[in-house]
Amino acid sequence: MTRIGVLNVRGAMPHYEQLPFNVYVDKPGIIRKLDALILPPGTLVESQVLTRYDWIKREVWDFAENGGVIIGVCSGAQLLSRAVNLNVKGLPGYAEGLGILDITFEPLIVTGPVKVRITNETWITRDLLNTELHGWQAHTYGKANVETSNTWVVGVSLVSRYNYRNAKIEIPTLMVSRRYRVFGTMVHGLLGSGSPLTRNLFHEIGITDKGEIKNYYRVINTNGWKRKRDAHVNPRIITITSTMTGEGKTLITSALAYCLSRTGHYVGVAKLGGDIRDLHPGLYILGKPFKPWMSIRMRWGSRALGWFDWQRTLGKAVEIGLDTLLVEGVMGLLTGSSRRPKRGFSSTLDFIRQVNTDVVLIASAHYDGVEGALLRLRTNIDLLNKISKGPGVVVLNNAYHGIHEDRALRQFKTAINKLGISLFVVDSLMISSKPEELIDLEDYRDSAIKVSGNLCDAFINVLSK
Incomplete structure (x- = not known):
């Protein structure tokens, strides 16, 4: 042959x-x-x-x-x-x-x-x-x-x-x-x-x-997206969002794709908007092909970013019998929220509100320290609780530790636990890969696996509710 x-x-x-x-x-x-x-x-x-x-x-x-x-x-x-x-x-x-x-x-x-x-x-x-x-x-x-x-x-x-x-x-x-x-x-x-x-x-x-x-x-x-025989009626949709851009949405999405697939979930990944490069680490981990339904269309004025309206994406997820669909948001939670398209949505916040998804909210201490990241998380949690479903899991990414920072973290964790929200802290990792720039997919995969352990335990608990 x-x-x-x-x-x-x-x-x-x-x-x-x-x-x-x-x-x-x-x-x-x-x-x-x-x-x-x-x-x-x-x-x-x-x-x-x-x-x-x-x-x-x-x-x-x-x-x-x-x-x-x-x-x-x-x-x-x-x-x-x-x-x-x-x-x-x-x-x-x-x-x-x-x-x-x-x-x-x-x-x-x-x-x-x-x-x-x-x-x-x-x-x-x-x-x-x-x-x-x-x-x-x-x-x-x-x-x-x-x-x-x-x-x-x-x-x-x-x-x-x-x-x-x-x-x-x-x-x-x-x-x-x-x-x-x-x-x-x-x-x-x-x-x-x-x-x-x-x-x-x-x-x-x-x-x-x-x-x-x-x-x-x-x-x-x-190795394609084959239909599962014991398919659920609807998959669970989880939106991974952050308080601003560059805080680790792709890393956390990839980590969740890894840990959920390892625990027997049939997991798919999707991206709000058209930048499908962010899907590559998750697809690399899952060993699955890219499909156009993974790019969810957003409306920006007269323009549309992305390929499929969210209803068609969800329809495809149902068709193949996914248990879970991880949707990575665009930039920050509020980016584009001042726009008011006649149909569809223009921000991650509006997508969460319109589709009523579960939410993982991320903030990075890389920009303004642990204190600044916690302040942004509080603000975004309050907003989500007022207008939509609040986050089930909150992630502080690129964390560092000290007496005062750890005390602030303990106080924050106590406060959000009362709201039924789990906190996961990811310490700074030595990773040079960036999905939008220079990325070594194997290096990125290794980092996602490191993150996935405790996060997966917290996330499985949320999914079971």
Whole structure:
């Protein structure tokens, strides 16, 4: 049988979308036996896989030079490039890639559905010139600069929102090597069953039988969001929110996804708004694919951020029989609450009120100390108790300890326990990963697991009420 391998090392997400493969590549010697190799999405560059696994560079280059077919998707395409500038703050901080594609990548944030227009015909785009494909992008470093004529742009994305603003641009996103049988795409969702690109890929490696082609999607179908037989009527929806942005919503969401799934809950994750990058750590932990219903639409004036209205998202959660759906809020609890859309909602607060979800409320001591974080928590708890369901669990993140700080914490805990609210304190962790910037998914996963232990116990008690 023809062997299509997918790289499955630190930071790789082979199950993030439909990809055709039947072999996991996780140790030396496998690549040379393949007929085609897929470098999947994830954080392959940020996770420094070329440094951690010294065999990857040698074996991928040998495979390319011997005529092997290589497909790189998002992070996989970045790994095929010369270098990626990982510094989104303005100063160059380049991470070296394989250099098989003569491209460098610079910061450009695109998160959401896109249309892709095929601009040139080659082995992967055969018979597709000027046609339009549909997929999505979810990256921080998406500006591809072609350095030499050895790399050819064969497709461009029509983007309507980038770098957090509504503006239209056209960017190169599909590239091939003129020297090797190597293709890179920054667009997800183009290699699923029935895709014309996949048809050309299978044609290139000599597979034409439709029944045989289905076998290469067996792994992803097994790991997908399958309906549970003993499904509940409705899943429990828990919104993870914070008093302001950057306080650890993604970390706590990922920790809850880990601990609840380990205790037998069928857990799904979703995000308010369109920044689906925040879902990647949870999906990495669960080993599950991204689906468009995970991005819940918010209304901002005449614009909508996100893909699905919340009713459709809940409908999908019911359809597959989730026990719990974890919904990560946008920025702070009140962000966008001054807007009044005619339908839908524009803030996490309005979502909680409209859907009547359970709530986990977070504040970080990183910004203004333990005292400032506790003050913000009190204010937000009072607000939630007045207009909606109050939080079942409150998290003080990035905590530190001293005589006076610990006394303030004890007083706060006593006060909120009387309201039926549990307090969980997360001490500062040595974690450099950020979902919106530089993230090593394995590093982030380890941090989420550290957090999950006691938090899971507190949370299971809340769920049982």
